[in-house]
Amino acid sequence: MACPVRRNDGTQDADQLGDETGMLYGEYLMLDKVLGAQRLLSEQNNKPVHDEHLFIVTHQAYELWFKQIIFELDSVRNIFSEVLEESQTLEILKRLNRIVLILKVLVDQVMILETMTPLDFMDFRNYLKPASGFQSLQFRLLENKLGLKTENRVKSNMNYAKVFGSDEEALNRIELSESQPSLALLVERWLERTPGLEVEGFNFWGKYEKAVNMLLEEQKQIALNEPNESVKRYRLNDLENRREVYESIFQPEIHQALLNRGERRFSHKALQGAILVTFYRDEPRFSQPHQILNLLMDIDSLITKWRYNHVLMVQRMIGSSQLGTGGSSGYQYLRATLSDRYKVFVDLFNLSTFLIPRSHIPKLTSDVRSKLWHR
């Protein structure tokens, strides 16, 4: 934003501002509303508590940043819902990166509130009831728009929307965020279209399966040649386990069973696309998609880090056995949200399980390379 108190001649003397300067800084930013929105309940009860001001400002700062993240996320979802041009991929990268940077600030911001002691908090906590971060509409919208599914939430709180009671607008927004395509779903569809997966063309999956079998066979021969019997047994066992892990991606029924149990999220085809992008990330065509996948993992990591910092702060403030003001089991509930079920892009984290050494990655022929460029 151009600084609204700057005059055309370059001076910044606000006292000399005339009508021609247009809106003033405070007016433009509606600071009367923003800065007038800190109502200390402890003051109203004639027992002012110094730290309640920090408590309110911290929550408000979070909500403002949640708003910006949702704004960026909605725009990224819009772009993803069309067939992507390369220039749009750049825009997605820029906006996802912005979300990541905001989340980094949000993770660190917890420390500022931790300068409040539990005794200070106790002085005004009772005034808050039954208000709780559990009722943060924007946080729920953010989770849903990223792709957190109700069935993966902690069971006792599956009906998280009920805290919005008769607030029709909030309920409608929640419902919409659950029914519209989430970022995870759009990314899944995008990965399914990864060039190179076509069986009639490069047939990456067929080649990859062959390469894995060759690798396992080579390692079996090395294990069989091992002179020490216990080391040999260990290696063969390990190899058997690895073979089973690979089966889980080569056999669609096993993948489907893991999907049904919530241990995998992407369709079989999308998983293939993600592995392809990871292997060929040095090819110009896949470099930006690879960066997108990394940013998606960053988002998941940072939200988990926020959850972790928040839960530590909660334990410090109210211990591990007091109920939350929102009525949950407090610390115990929040600790359960740290599980992998809350990671929307968990499949991307687990891709490392399926990597093979560079020497075994199927080579792209020059013919395939040029086809990739001219799609």
Ligand code: HEM
């Ligand atoms: C003294 C500081 C804080 C305490 C003691 C605290 C406590 C809690 C507790 C106990 C819960 C569980 C729900 C319940 O109330 O029963 C909760 C949830 C939540 N709090 Fe806080 N909180 C604090 C600060 C914050 C801040 C600064 C934010 C920033 C927005 C925040 C956002 C949330 C959110 C979004 C949830 C829902 C999490 C989920 O369901 O996964 N809290 N908080």
